[in-house]
Amino acid sequence: MDRDKKRFEQELAALLSEAQIKREEPLSRHTTFRVGGAAEYLLTPNIGQIPEVVALCRRFRLPLVIIGNGSNLLVSDEGLRGVVLEMGKCASGIRVEGTTLFAQAGTLLSETANTAARCGLSGMEFAAGIPGSVGGAVVMNAGAYGGEMKDILTGVRVLTKSGQVIDRKAEELELSYRHSRMMREKELVLEAVLSLGPGDEAEIRGRMEELKEKRVAKQPLEYPSAGSTFKRPEGYFAGKLIEEAGLRGFRVGDAQVSEKHCGFVINRGAACAADIIELMQQVRGRVKEMSGVELEPEVRLLGFSGDAGLG
Ligand SMILES: Cc1cc2nc3c(=O)[nH]c(=O)nc-3n(C[C@H](O)[C@H](O)[C@H](O)COP(=O)(O)OP(=O)(O)OC[C@H]3O[C@@H](n4cnc5c(N)ncnc54)[C@H](O)[C@@H]3O)c2cc1C
Numbered sequence: 001m002d003r004d005k006k007r008f009e010q011e012l013a014a015l016l017s018e019a020q021i022k023r024e025e026p027l028s029r030h031t032t033f034r035v036g037g038a039a040e041y042l043l044t045p046n047i048g049q050i051p052e053v054v055a056l057c058r059r060f061r062l063p064l065v066i067i068g069n070g071s072n073l074l075v076s077d078e079g080l081r082g083v084v085l086e087m088g089k090c091a092s093g094i095r096v097e098g099t100t101l102f103a104q105a106g107t108l109l110s111e112t113a114n115t116a117a118r119c120g121l122s123g124m125e126f127a128a129g130i131p132g133s134v135g136g137a138v139v140m141n142a143g144a145y146g147g148e149m150k151d152i153l154t155g156v157r158v159l160t161k162s163g164q165v166i167d168r169k170a171e172e173l174e175l176s177y178r179h180s181r182m183m184r185e186k187e188l189v190l191e192a193v194l195s196l197g198p199g200d201e202a203e204i205r206g207r208m209e210e211l212k213e214k215r216v217a218k219q220p221l222e223y224p225s226a227g228s229t230f231k232r233p234e235g236y237f238a239g240k241l242i243e244e245a246g247l248r249g250f251r252v253g254d255a256q257v258s259e260k261h262c263g264f265v266i267n268r269g270a271a272c273a274a275d276i277i278e279l280m281q282q283v284r285g286r287v288k289e290m291s292g293v294e295l296e297p298e299v300r301l302l303g304f305s306g307d308a309g310l311g
Helices: 003-015 047-059 109-118 134-140 181-185 201-218 238-244 273-291
Strands: 021-026 038-043 064-067 073-075 080-086 094-097 100-104 153-159 165-169 188-195 225-228 255-257 264-267 300-302
Touching: 003 047, 047 064, 047 080, 047 153, 047 188, 073 273, 094 109, 100 109, 109 134, 109 201, 134 181, 134 188, 238 273, 255 273, 264 273
Parallel strands: 038 080, 064 080, 073 300
Antiparallel strands: 021 038, 094 100, 100 188, 153 165, 153 188, 225 264, 255 264
16 A cells, blocks of 8 residues: 555544445445446545545545435446545434424435425425435436425535535525536535425325326336436437437347336446446437437436546
């Protein structure tokens, strides 16, 4: 081990327990696509530990990537050098004050929506079936069935690139379709403030169940995926364009355009990231040829050079 690495590890050990530090951890274990090479370090700090851990990585000039539940990620087969900071169980927790919900970034959306339902708070039903964390959902401005995070988010606590922890109001966050200021500025979301309304628990749960049934009926949930692979181009649906290009079921190795929902690329079992990228490139080319529409990935690419031919 070189001297710098040894010093980094010594300082890291003073901040985190051994259980919070993984070395050469396969990221296929941390993404819903079930693909991706190893992270040199995968760290799981709690919210209070994050600023110091990030400062340490910066001091040692280590590349740093933040992940949530890994449900919108495609990680290269080569993996990631440097540090992956996972906002998971260690960074999760919910506090309810009246109709306001304070959720730490690593809390799962499903858990947050369930807490809201239990407290008779309505507004999060749309998000209950999105398999992401609160932080990932805020950064992506995740949405479904007519709702999006923008509708319920009133503020966030972020760690800025200069290492400050600050609170920002929703109006400052540039929330739009699958976009946010935090995505643009590469800021780390620590906590989200969600404003909900009073509701009836049975009705809220009924709506959540109804949306869950729609998902099960329409989406290939039986296979690993990262949800919708491409963004919805204005005036079109990506899945419909892909289907019309004759690509339902199209395969590269074990990566496949879902037969159930052409907007999803699925991993039939043994796909690697290179198969998925190749499939995405071919789909993009064929759709462009057939309809003139350029598909843009919704899935976030990590560890590829440039835009992996998908920009
Ligand atoms: C079966 C399935 C169905 C899906 N359905 C939907 C849907 O209906 N609607 C929808 O919008 N999405 C959907 N998705 C995609 C995905 O669940 C969402 O984009 C989700 O918000 C991603 O959250 P995550 O925690 O998994 O983030 P990740 O995938 O881990 O990360 C996504 C991006 O957010 C960044 N990030 C994550 N956490 C933080 C943080 N705390 N601070 C700063 N940056 C952070 C990452 O760097 C990355 O750029 C679906 C995915 C699957 C697999």
